[in-house]
Amino acid sequence: MYSRAYKTIVSAPPLLWVGLFLLLPYALMFAHSFWAVEDGVLVHHWNLDNYEKLLTNPLYAEVLFRTLRIAGSVMLCSLLLGYPLAYYLSFHSGGRKELLYQLVIVPLWVSYLVRGYAWKTILGSEGVLNGFLQYAHITHEPVSFLLYSPFAVILMLTHIYTPFVFLPIYASLEHIPRPLVEASHDLGANSFSTFFRVILPLSMPGLLAGATFAFVLSLGDFLAPLLVGGSSGTMIANIVQTLFGAVYDWPLGAAISVSILLLTLSLLFFTQRLEKRWSFK
Amino acid sequence: MSSAAIPQAPLAGADAPLLEVRAVAKRFGAREVLKNISVNIAAGEFLTLLGESGSGKTTLLRLIAGFEEPTTGEIWMSSERLDTLPPHQRRVNTVFQNYALFPHLSVRDNVAYGLRVQGAPKKEIPSRVNEALAMVKMTEFAGARPSLLSGGQQQRVALARALVNRPQLLLLDEPLSALDANLRKQMQGELKALQREIGITFLFVTHDQEEAMALSDRIALVRDGALEQVASPREIYARPATAYTAQFIGQTNLLRGEIQRSIATCGVLRWPVEEPDGPVLFSLRPETIRLCADGKRQTHEVKFRGVVRQQIYGGSSELLEVDSGDGQLLRVRLPACGPLAGELDFVFSIADAIRVLD
Incomplete structure (x- = not known):
């Protein structure tokens, strides 16, 4: 057993860190969301106006829905890419497993910004993709919807978050005891029903974790829309950024942040419950 | 068993065996795990593959189940070529060493699994599942998850899950090795009684010579990937053909x-x-x-x-x-x-x- 003094000394730094840099800022943000700005000055005047603005001004709802749609699409696309990849690696890659695994991980070492700019050079009107399309005589003019659109944001975020989706799915597939798969075949199930009746249900915890990663991380992203989103690809985090910066309306920005935080927390709570339901240890 | 019109079936006599392993060899890379094994199993027989760990006995079982392919040789069952079929098309079921029960399914759904994936009539499934559970005395645990059961109970469920499909041949891969000594003895008795009762052919793998003696009609002693001797327990004990057999058994x-x-x-x-x-x-x-x-x-x-x-x-x-x-x-x-x-x-x-x- 450890002494009380030892426990206190060991746990104090992380608690202090969490309190100072996490809980305190959250409390401040929470408080700000009930304050107001009058004549360009922040006043500690408690009110619910910020939340009322969020509900009544259709702009915020529109951007929020677009953000949810983009985050949902990124989640779906990265699942559609990440799951088959993880499945192939775990069950059918044979001796190439290690190499392929490393190849999936490598992009994680490349800076987010570098990858963002790379997509700009690929998708732009003078970009690699348009150059190819014209060279191959598929189009005669640069295709403009590629860059500065929700499509570009979804593409870039999918590219960035697919490894994050891949990893937990791969881990949960690797944990499925192979005799279970053999038992399924032995009992008369072909590969198709074995996948849907045994492998998919047993990889649900990884799938849920991956989906949550992709959705939550996309929900709060502001760099991808900034780099490749244009005005039609603006997301809720960009609004918050503008409110805290150029517009100088911290209370409204804080109110949006609190709403997003609550949304994310309830989502995490929900998926955690689901993950528990689907884990069988 | 009839022995009608079998192409190239030199071993089939008037009483054709249920399973014929014909000159089967299995290589993993440079390692020769099975060397030219030939053995027949009669319908209704309890045959035990006995051998030390690494002798190749489990590999032979996996070849029959279809999880591995023989490098050379053929396996025939009921006058049909077996080794070219995928595992899910073989009328063979396996009881795995650590039972391999599906953790996300209840006992009832585990037992029903084979019937469901093979498209048995919906009406028939519950009664057949209940029958199989009753056979292994696990009816009261039908709704439980496998993780809540003891080793012996999981063993029974694994047995019911295999037998409910009415296989022609049941493969058992060291099914009792995870149980403690007393339970093991008890399960041996139950297994033997069950096999007599339902008359399904059992191919049993074990490294425990006492278990092999207690259960089998015949023992096939496997040594370094080859069959050392195939005989009834009494004969193999009284008339061992080799020094190895004499020392391994008793x-x-x-x-x-x-x-x-x-x-x-x-x-x-x-x-x-x-x-x-x-x-x-x-x-x-x-x-x-x-x-x-x-x-x-x-x-x-x-x-x-x-x-x-x-x-x-x-x-x-x-x-x-x-x-x-x-x-x-x-x-x-x-x-x-x-x-x-x-x-x-x-x-x-x-x-x-x-x-x-x-």
Whole structure:
């Protein structure tokens, strides 16, 4: 057993860190969301106006829905890419497993910004993709919807978050005891029903974790829309950024942040419950 | 079993076997795990593949189940080629070593799995599942998740899950090895009774010779990927073909010696034989040697004088280590008789010295 003094000394730094840099800022943000700005000055005047603005001004709802749609699409696309990849690696890659695994991980070492700019050079009107399309005589003019659109944001975020989706799915597939798969075949199930009746249900915890990663991380992203989103690809985090910066309306920005935080927390709570339901240890 | 119109079936007689393993070999890279194995299993038989770990017995089972493909050779079942079918099309079911129950399904759904994936009529499924669960006395656990069951209970569910599909052949891969000794004995009895009752052919894999003796109609002893001997438990014990078999199944004394002019000489022991001259190896079971209280022997017996070096009390019997004079130690099993010491006379019947191959 450890002494009380030892426990206190060991746990104090992380608690202090969490309190100072996490809980305190959250409390401040929470408080700000009930304050107001009058004549360009922040006043500690408690009110619910910020939340009322969020509900009544259709702009915020529109951007929020677009953000949810983009985050949902990124989640779906990265699942559609990440799951088959993880499945192939775990069950059918044979001796190439290690190499392929490393190849999936490598992009994680490349800076987010570098990858963002790379997509700009690929998708732009003078970009690699348009150059190819014209060279191959598929189009005669640069295709403009590629860059500065929700499509570009979804593409870039999918590219960035697919490894994050891949990893937990791969881990949960690797944990499925192979005799279970053999038992399924032995009992008369072909590969198709074995996948849907045994492998998919047993990889649900990884799938849920991956989906949550992709959705939550996309929900709060502001760099991808900034780099490749244009005005039609603006997301809720960009609004918050503008409110805290150029517009100088911290209370409204804080109110949006609190709403997003609550949304994310309830989502995490929900998926955690689901993950528990689907884990069988 | 009928033996109608089997193309190239040299082994099929009037009573065609259920399963024929024909000259099967299996290589993993450079490692030869099975070397040219041929064995038949009759319908309704309980055949045990007995061998040390790494001998290849589980590989043979996996070839029959379809999880591995033979490198050469063929496997036939009921006059149909089996080794070219994928596992899900074989009328063979397996009880896995660690049961491999689906953790996300209840006991009932585990047992129903085979019927569902094979599209059995919906109405039929519940009654067949209940029947299978009743057979292994697990009806009251139908709604439970496998993780809540003890090892013995999981074992029963695994058995029910396999048997509900009414396979022609049931493969059992060391199914009792994870159980403790008492439960193991009990399950052995139940398994044997169940096999007699339902009449399904069992192919059982184990490394435990006692288990093999207790359960099997025939034992196939596997050694380094080849069959050492295939025979009934009584025969394989009484008439081991090789020194390896004699030592693996039960205990024995191996006597090395010479035959010269119809006399076998192993150390101080000599007896007449009707075999040609040359070096020879005999297996002599410890329990075939007796005390010779009056010092007289019959004509068909060999007598020797030995010093008791060690005596181990085993409840109903005593195990002695006897020095027969020239440093050769013989193990002797006697009915419990109290402490023994000093020089004593022993006899054994010549017929009990079984000539074995090295």
